[in-house]
Amino acid sequence: MIALSLAEIAEVVGGQTHDIPDPSVQVTGPVVRDSREAVPGSLFVAFAGERVDGHDFAAAVVEAGAVAVLGTRPVGVPAIVVDDVQAALGALARHVVRRLGATLVALTGSAGKTSTKDLIAQVLQRKAPTVFTPGSLNNEIGLPLTALSATEETRFLVLEMGARGIGHIRYLTELTPPKIGLVLNVGSAHIGEFGGREQIAQAKGELVESLPEEGTAVLNADDPYVRAMASRTKAKVIFFGESGEADVRAENVRLTDTGQPAFRLHTPSGASDVTMRLYGEHHVSNALAAAAVAHELGMSADEIAVALSEAGSLSRWRMEVTERPDGVTVVNDAYNANPESMKAALRALAAIGKGRRTWAVLGKMAELGDEALAEHDAVGRLAVRLNVSKLVAVGGREAAWLQLGAYNEGSWGEESVHVSDAQAAVDLLRSELRPGDVVLVKASRSVGLESVAQALLESGAEGEVSAR
Numbered sequence: 001m002i003a004l005s006l007a008e009i010a011e012v013v014g015g016q017t018h019d020i021p022d023p024s025v026q027v028t029g030p031v032v033r034d035s036r037e038a039v040p041g042s043l044f045v046a047f048a049g050e051r052v053d054g055h056d057f058a059a060a061v062v063e064a065g066a067v068a069v070l071g072t073r074p075v076g077v078p079a080i081v082v083d084d085v086q087a088a089l090g091a092l093a094r095h096v097v098r099r100l101g102a103t104l105v106a107l108t109g110s111a112g113k114t115s116t117k118d119l120i121a122q123v124l125q126r127k128a129p130t131v132f133t134p135g136s137l138n139n140e141i142g143l144p145l146t147a148l149s150a151t152e153e154t155r156f157l158v159l160e161m162g163a164r165g166i167g168h169i170r171y172l173t174e175l176t177p178p179k180i181g182l183v184l185n186v187g188s189a190h191i192g193e194f195g196g197r198e199q200i201a202q203a204k205g206e207l208v209e210s211l212p213e214e215g216t217a218v219l220n221a222d223d224p225y226v227r228a229m230a231s232r233t234k235a236k237v238i239f240f241g242e243s244g245e246a247d248v249r250a251e252n253v254r255l256t257d258t259g260q261p262a263f264r265l266h267t268p269s270g271a272s273d274v275t276m277r278l279y280g281e282h283h284v285s286n287a288l289a290a291a292a293v294a295h296e297l298g299m300s301a302d303e304i305a306v307a308l309s310e311a312g313s314l315s316r317w318r319m320e321v322t323e324r325p326d327g328v329t330v331v332n333d334a335y336n337a338n339p340e341s342m343k344a345a346l347r348a349l350a351a352i353g354k355g356r357r358t359w360a361v362l363g364k365m366a367e368l369g370d371e372a373l374a375e376h377d378a379v380g381r382l383a384v385r386l387n388v389s390k391l392v393a394v395g396g397r398e399a400a401w402l403q404l405g406a407y408n409e410g411s412w413g414e415e416s417v418h419v420s421d422a423q424a425a426v427d428l429l430r431s432e433l434r435p436g437d438v439v440l441v442k443a444s445r446s447v448g449l450e451s452v453a454q455a456l457l458e459s460g461a462e463g464e465v466s467a468r
Contacts, residue, residue, distance in 0.1 A: 001043075001148045002096055003028045006068055006080065009043070012095045013070070013088035015080040020068065025078075027067050031092070031148040033141065040065030045089055047141075048072065086140060090175045093144030097176050102131075102154045104176055105293055108161045108169055108204050109184025109220075111340040112286050113138065115278070116184060117160045118314040119290035123307040127299060128155035135315050136335075138162035140171065147176050156297070163203045164193050173210035180296060181207040181235070182218040182289055186225035187340040192369025201225040211235035218292045220285065221246040240292040241285065248292040250284050259352035261287075265305050267295045272305035277312050279319050279331070280348030282341075317450050319348065322457055327435035329353075332453035333442040337365045339375045343382055345442050350386040353438035357389045361425055361452055363443025364398035373401050380405025384415070390432075391416040394425045395447060422451050429456065 007023035010016065017023055029041030035057035038044050044061040046054030046069050058075035062068075068078040070092075072085055082088040097104065105124075107117060114136050121132035131150045133142065138160040150157050159176055163169045173181075186201045194200045204226075208217040213234045220226040221241035230237045240248040250263040261284045262275040276283055287308050294304045313320060317335035324330065331352065333345045342365060349358055360383050368375050380402040383391045391406045393399035399418055406416035419425050429439065429452075441453040 001027060001029070001031055001150070002099060002152055004096075006078070009070075009092060010080045013080065013082050013091050015070070015082040015088060018074040018079045018081055019076065020078040020080075025067055029065075029067075031089075031145060032066075033145065035061050035064075038064040038066040042066045044069050045085060045145075046071035046075070047085055089141065089144045089148075093147040094175050096150065097147050097157070100150055100152075100154060100157070102150060102157045103180070103297065104178045105156060105158045105180045105182065106161050106173065106176070106178035106207055107158075107182035107184065107289070108163065108207050109182075109226075110187030110200060110204075111338055111344075112184050112282065113160050113162070114315050114335075115283065115313070115318055116182075116286040116289050117158055119286055119308065119311050120182075120293050121158050122311040122314070123290050123294045123299070123304060124156045124158065124297065126303065126307050127294075127297065129153045130156040130158060132158035133160040136160065136162070140168075140175075143172050144175055161207060163206075166194075166199065166203050167206070169203060169206040170210065173207060177210060177212075178207070178215065179212070180216045180218060180293055181211045181233075182293060183207060183220065183226045183229060184285070184289055185220055185223045185340070188338055188368060188371060188375060191371055192367045195369075197225060201229070205229045205232050208233040208235065216296050218289065218296070220289070221249075222285070238292055238296060240288040242288075246288075248288050248295060250288055253281065253284055255281060255351045257354070259348055259354075263287075265291055265301060265308070267291060267301045267304065269295060270301035272301040274305045274308045276308060277310070279321050279352060280344055281351070282344035282348070317453075319345070320453075321352065324457065327437075328433055328456070329356075329438040330453050330456045331438065331440040332450060332457075333440060334445075334448075334450040334453055336445045337363075337442050338444075339365060339368070339379065342379050342442060345440055346379070346382055346386055346388065349388065349438060349440040357434065357437045358387075359390050359392060359429070359433075359437060359439040360388045361392045361394060361429070361439060361441045361449065362399070362402055363394045363447035363449050364396070366444040366446055372398060376401035377405035377408070380407075380411075380416070381409040384409040384411045389415070389437075392425050392428060393418045394422060394443065394449060394452075395420070422449060425449075425452050426455050430459070 038061035215235040221239035393402040403418040
C-alpha cells in the first residue's frame with residue numbers, strides 16, 4: 001500500500017484511535033485480513049465471523065510487526081475502531097485508488113473472469129508494473145484488499161468484479177472507479193440467484209455504466225447481451241470476438257495436437273500470430289479480451305501476440321494439465337463450474353485426448369435454480385456427442401441428472417456411471433485407468449472434486465490412489 005499515517009487512515013475511515021502512542025506512524029506494508037499474513041508495517045483488518053473473530057488475533061499480529069488493527073472495538077494494542085469494518089476497508093481503498101496514478105481496468109462476466117484477468121495482467125506487466133486480483137478475490141472484501149496492495153510504482157491495476165445480485169458491481173465500481181471496463185459474457189452462472197439472463201445482463205452492465213466519458217468499454221461482439229451494453233455507456237466502445245464487426249478479432253482459429261489454441265490476432269494497429277500455452281478453444285475469447293485491453297493501453301499487435309503466446313495459468317485448479325510418469329494425463333479444472341465452462345472443458349478434453357481414452361469426472365453445477373435439471377442433462381448429452389470414453393458423475397441428485405443425460409443420448413453400456421462421492425470416483429479410476437488415458441475433473445467449488453485430481457497426481461508414482 002502507499003504509505004499512510006494512522007492518523008490519516010483514521011480520518012479516511014471515520015474511526016477513533018485507541019492505544020496508539022504516535023498517530024504519525026505510517027502503514028508501509030500490506031493490508032491483510034489473515035493474521036498469518038501480518039508482516040512489519042502492515043495493517044490488520046479484523047472481521048468477526050461466525051466461527052473466528054479476527055479481534056482475537058490482535059496481539060499476535062502486532063507482535064508479528066503489524067502497525068495497527070482496524071476493527072470494531074479496542075483490543076489492547078494500537079487500533080483504529082470503526083462501526084463497520086467492511087465499509088471502512090472500502091473507504092480506505094477508494095482513498096488510495098484516488099491517490100494512485102494507475103490506470104484501473106475492471107472486468108466481469110459469467111465465465112472466464114479469472115483466466116482473462118490473469119492474461120491481462122501478464123500482458124500488461126510487459127509494459128509497466130501491474131497489480132491484479134489474486135485468484136478469484138472479486139467481492140466486497142477481496143477487491144479493496146487487492147486495490148490496497150498497489151504502490152506508487154503501480155501503473156496498471158486489474159480488478160476482477162463478481163456479482164450475485166443487482167447493485168453488487170455498482171458498489172464495487174464506487175470503491176474502485178475503472179477507466180477501462182471489460183464484460184466477457186452473460187451466461188448461466190448464478191442464474192438461480194438472479195432469476196434469468198436478462199437480470200444477469202443488467203447486473204454485469206453496471207460496469208460499463210460506471211465508466212467516465214473518457215473511458216473505454218471493452219465488449220464481447222459475439223454475445224448479444226454484452227453487445228447491447230454499448231448503449232449503456234458514454235465511454236468509447238471497442239468490440240472483441242470472432243465476429244466480423246469486432247475491432248479485435250481472431251481468424252484461422254485452430255487447436256494444436258495437444259489441444260492448445262492458435263489463431264491470427266487482428267487489432268486496429270496490425271495483425272500477428274498467437275499460439276497459446278493454455279488448453280481449450282474457449283481461451284481464444286479470453287485472449288481477445290486481453291488483447292483489446294492491451295491495444296487500448298498502447299501495445300502493438302506483435303507485443304500482445306508474444307505476451308499471449310507466453311502467458312500461463314496463474315490461478316490453481318483451472319485447466320491444469322499434468323502428465324503422470326505412467327502416461328496418464330490429469331486435467332484439473334475443479335475450481336468451479338457453470339454450464340458454459342463445463343461445456344468448454346469437455347471440448348478441451350476431446351481435443352487434448354484425441355486418439356486416446358478420455359474420462360470426464362464431473363459433479364454438480366451449483367446455483368442454477370429451475371434450470372438445474374436441463375443444464376445437467378445437457379452436459380451429460382454433450383459428453384456423449386464428444387465421444388468421451390467414460391463419464392463419471394459424482395454426487396447426489398445433480399450428478400444423477402448428468403448420468404441420465406448421457407444415458408438418454410445413447411450411453412447405454414459402460415460409457416457412463418454415477419458414483420456417490422469423490423472416494424468412490426477415485427476407487428473406480430484406480431481400478432480402470434490405463435497409461436495414456438486423459439482425465440478431466442470438474443464441478444462447482446462446493447463439491448470439492450479437486451481431491452480426486454490431487455489423489456490421482458499423488459498416486460502416479462506409487463500406483464495407489466486415495467481421496468482425502
